[in-house]
Amino acid sequence: MDHIWSPWRYQYVSAIAQQPGCVFCRMLAEDDDEKNFIVHRGKLNFVVLNIFPYTSGHLMVVPYEHQGELGGLDQAAGSEMLELARRCERAITQEYRPDGFNVGFNLGKCAGAGVAEHLHLHVVPRWCGDANFVSVIGETRNLPEALETTFSRLRKHLH
Numbered sequence: 443m444d445h446i447w448s449p450w451r452y453q454y455v456s457a458i459a460q461q462p463g464c465v466f467c468r469m470l471a472e473d474d475d476e477k478n479f480i481v482h483r484g485k486l487n488f489v490v491l492n493i494f495p496y497t498s499g500h501l502m503v504v505p506y507e508h509q510g511e512l513g514g515l516d517q518a519a520g521s522e523m524l525e526l527a528r529r530c531e532r533a534i535t536q537e538y539r540p541d542g543f544n545v546g547f548n549l550g551k552c553a554g555a556g557v558a559e560h561l562h563l564h565v566v567p568r569w570c571g572d573a574n575f576v577s578v579i580g581e582t583r584n585l586p587e588a589l590e591t592t593f594s595r596l597r598k599h600l601h
């Protein structure tokens with residue numbers, strides 16, 4: 443696969459990104475964490491469900507600071523980001539027992555970032571065979587679980 447994270451949800455995320463302002467900054471300002479599926483607010487970062495998950499349990503760790511470049515992120519925020527990614531890994535493991543994870547950044551649109559102007563670290567649980575499944579069904583996917591269910595399952599570990 444050329445893009446690990448997001449080619450099939452790019453159009454949807456693009457549509458959201460076309461609303462005025464940054465989607466991450468907007469959900470932070472809205473202060474309605476259940477509606478926005480924000481599972482945790484840390485000191486310098488928050489953790490949110492990807493609303494078009496690659497697999498069930500797909501989380502993102504997002505710095506509060508509107509910053510598109512990893513090099514522009516301050517050290518404390520970067521450290522907390524990794525710590526929260528570790529907590530996400532633990533929470534997902536406890537709830538979903540995946541076979542593995544992809545953890546990483548898409549920096550820039552050409553690398554597959556749906557929201558290029560605001561950094562976000564993907565934590566994606568993987569199961570053996572899930573990529574084969576995707577290649578068979580192309581760009582559509584039936585998620586086995588509603589986002590509300592994922593939200594409550596993961597929030598109890600992260601809140």
Ligand SMILES: [Zn+2]
Nearest residue numbers: 464467508560
């Ligand atoms: Zn932003």
